Amino acid sequence: MIKTDSLAMNVKNNKRLNRTSLSLVGSVLLMGLSSSANALGPVAVPETWGGDLASRERLTGAWGGIRDDMAKKGVVLDANMLLLPGGVATGGRETGADFWGSVDYSLNLDTGKMGLWPGGFFKFEGISSFGNTLYNEAGAMIPTNMSSLHPGFNQPSSGLMEASYTQFLSEHAGVMMGKLNLLDFTPNEFYGDYNTQFLNTALNLPLAFAMVPISAYGGGVIGLPTKDITLMALALDASGTPDENDISKAFDDGVTLMSGASIKIKPFGLAGHQAISGVWSNKTRFSLTQDPDNLARALLTQRFPFLGNPGPILERILRERFPDLLIPVQPFNRKENTWSVVYSFDQYFWQPDGDSKRGLGVFFNFGATDGNPNPIQYTYMMGIGGKGVFASRPHDSFGIGWARTQFSDQFVPLLRERLGLGLDHEDAVELYYAAAITPWLDVSPHLQVVNSALSKTLDENHQLRDMDTVVEANLRVNIKF
Template sequence: MRADFRQVVIASVVLLFSGALAFGQYPQAVTPGPNSVPVAVEGPSQGTTAPTPSEPAGTVATEPVPPANPYAGDLFSRARLTGDWWGARSALANRGLTFDLFATQFYQGVTAGGNERAWEYGGKLDYLFNVDGQKLGLWKGLFLNMHAETRYGTDLNGIDGLIAPSNIAMNFPDATTSITSITGLKLTQALSENFAVYAGKINTLDEYPLRYSPGLGTNKPGLEGFQNTSLVFNPIVARTIPYAAAGAGFAVLKDLEPVFTFTVFDPEERATSGLQNLYDRGVVLVPDLVLRTKFLDRPGAYNFGGTYSTAKYRSFDPAAYLNIPFLRSLVARNPATPLETGSWSVYANFYQSIWVDELDEKRNWGLFGQFGISDGNPNPVRFVANGGIGGRSMIPGRKLDTFGVGYYYLGLSDNFKALARPFTPQRDEHGVELFYNYAITPWCRLTYDFQVATPSTINVNTTITTGLRLQILF
């Protein structure tokens, strides 16, 4: 039956895209925005803040602000270090082809607690390639997005003692080695201004809809805001959602932004592998609703959804977004632990602006929260409750800076605690993170990050980590 279901899923995807090609033209090409979920398209103008005529004189002199074309301007005002490549880059963008390279370096240390006190250096290279089919001369509504990553060096995730890694970016594509891999390759076809279908290898962190500083820089979670996994991504879905997953689905759009999406994922982690043996283990169904509001004339986003997987798991099985303590020991000591069929979770996330720049709505800061509950077996996380403040700086002359302060509480399940109790007792994990992201230029940002956490492993003392992150947008 599973093989038959897999064939139905694959056939449905083929039919969806065949229908898209046969559907023909519609009045206007859909261009999803920067905060989109699975139909998100990264374009050359995203992550920029163009000066407006009403901005006070001297803004560029006190803090360079990139123009609408991120490749234009001098070395200290453009949004990308390498500029326009003598006009070639903007010419390619006008033909629907864009390429970005982001280099992010981390130097962090465990200064107290944890499994080990040490300072580590490592980094990421993120390569983003995007195709707009209409501009390329193919047909309207066609988009192709690729995300490749290089991870190198070392990080704190193996020594901080946390079940939710303190540096989510360095956990992928493979936390154990230096590696380059394609973690996202997604094809999207908009059938109208209000409906689109998509399929491919989907980077689920890229698609996470909640942003605390919208419209700035890379727009990639973990690279310019919070770093702790619990404050970047809702860990309630960690049991069922891979980091890079094969998937297909549809999106309902409003004002060219996704309002509702439904995705059928393969449960297998594919960050460093291809798309072979699709849906052999079952399927993960993910409905997701995003409501964008204007409460008291201030933008907000409210996100509700859930996951249901038909695959088989144990609570101590590997999970892409978690570091299960002493995983090998758990497996060795509990070989007879039965596999549970199916796993579910529900979540609610929100961001509500409190302060908004009158001249630039994207420049705002506000409150955010992430909440969730799961089955507790096989999900090792029973509930999640996170919150804080974050967004763009209000400091005069520092329009591109961002900041955040957040608290997270990760309630581990009784089943997971019982399995771990004989040799590595577990408790709920909670902590605080703060960061300030200083824009040296529009293409170069330096972040200070500080975290204090009570690790899930009882015999590990309170962990304090601190460090710097330097990001350059090429």
Template structure:
């Protein structure tokens, strides 16, 4: 029985009226806050690496229906700051999701996430050549649907970040990158790790492509890699793209702190990742090979905001590790839009099952830009994942949850560009929980992202 279905109809109508009101507004609301600079090239493994600043975006100006940002050029301030190397990307993403059948309970919830990112090429403001700064502040609000599905992987991972029980604004990324040449860069600072394990069709932080964690990042690495923490490392670049990144990081979650108070007190985490581009019949693809290792002692499952697990004690374990792989391969590029197309993606990984509750993972699917010629700005995706739980740690989780086994799920979405700055996504998920006394959950949802 689709108990909350009338709420979805209300949500659709409400968002439609909201969009209509925005489209017919005489003036956009002014943005309050700092400016925006050409984005630094994001590394496939954790922090960001440098890239030349993008040209000033013509999308800042224009009428409300055509500009790329709702608040426009800020009376010329945005373009002026861009000329000095600074770019601000500000957005909010709202989720109205519900469990229509199965799961722990049938209900619908509203939650959202604000993401405020500044990238600065300091040399454009007269600073040292090759110095880049990235700042991210973020917050969440509302109530996530993820705890109602019964699945260990959250259906909407972004609604739990940066800290699931708090709605305050936190700085989760303040990273300084210095390019020493066109082929080598070093970085240090506070990083958020959701930008790692990059994939062309299954990534994007859970707000532009898939919403479920299983299609955003490989979950096996999360035991060793906190969401936000202090770190340093280096990247090897090829044509200004990172092809190898090595990172040393504090193994303690530091979203709500500076991280200096507990720096390396509980050990260290090391990560290494290679992302290798190639072409197959003239179509671009990537292969990612990575590994993580931590020396931290683990005495409980903990409450990582990116995984839905009870905080129960386990037998003390020293250290953990995980190996992972992912790939993306374009199968078609559009003649009328040469930079757009669609293709295949896949992920796989294995992990230590003594300290990590998640022992194995595979996922695969298709995604990309809409094949409809008049809707090239839309995106779509369909994916399947399988998650193997640890038989060593499962016995501890069973004390709180009941019988535990492997889980799997399917997600499909279509992201519709209402305007260049507003995207409305319909999402459906079928999740077979790891908790065996919970029925398969059928999840429906709407996601609305607005770029300011």
């Protein structure tokens, strides 16, 4: 596994700033979740990318030494591939198997190592996806495969996720700007990285933030008043998407403000984190409170970045049962703002002596929203995670998690009352074990059991039938090039 080195700048007088910057970016908190160091600053690089096939950090090695020289000069070019074959074994809309994959490619530039100025970091990241997901077969309201959310929802596509610049101004403060990939901030000690941890969207991030864009233009500040406390605030284009790259359109229809605070704790010498974060946006959105005759156009055509797009699922039922409701007859009701808050913690309860990166721990996350226009009212997440529990397998990890997404009682009440479609809450349980085969290859089987919020679906005869609990199995393969 790649270990995080202290940030080595070329200018000797800036070494203190550089070490502090690495500590800062490695502990920044956003959305109630701990971010990875890659989110803001220097990427971790090994002493060499070379070595034999079983021990090198990347499949393609050091490129004849060129890759090592580039990294020493502050240029890191990387690519990772996610392969995800899987299938719905029972329940859902229908059983079946399919294959999904994506390639993430990035370029990181460290201005200090490049001999320009200290504390500056550029990041460019793109993603291309391919194949077919199990979204339609599973029938869950919350995508069981979080990688299907971007760059285009539930379809193969390519998009620019990030083009950002971060500058650390001192030991205690920094600023960032550009197009930001918000998913870069989600990795937590035991959840938040769908490449190495849970796959289900509800076990990666709090869906109380369903209104937050996945990728958007914006900027913000970070602060580290002490080594254990991190503060952060961002202002984002409320309508940003991975495939919207025209900066002239940023903030045309509103802003999304995000802020977070985290504190590192160490009860009984065991590592842990406590965090709280919030979101407010002034973008005008369709209200969930509409005349039934406006139902489809006013609600079902809306997109919720972290939730996906439940509209087509519900619209099929409306076309069969209430076709007249698809034609709006009066102006839409609108809401001028929305808010949500999230609290989270993770805590190890066992760690080997002297090793803060291994052990067993628990995590918990709770979110609340205004419930209108946000279709989500409350979110809960909890579970157990393990890293390097077995001494003979120090780089393996596993997790067992449960998530509940409680929908707002204003979310399509007509369909609940007239057709008994449920739409109250969705529960997901997931188990995985990630086995590190080599530093550049890991394989992990996943099992998900989902009780969908949508309790009925249309059969082949266009009749409503009960939808049973979904059991989905996946085999995730991660390859680092």
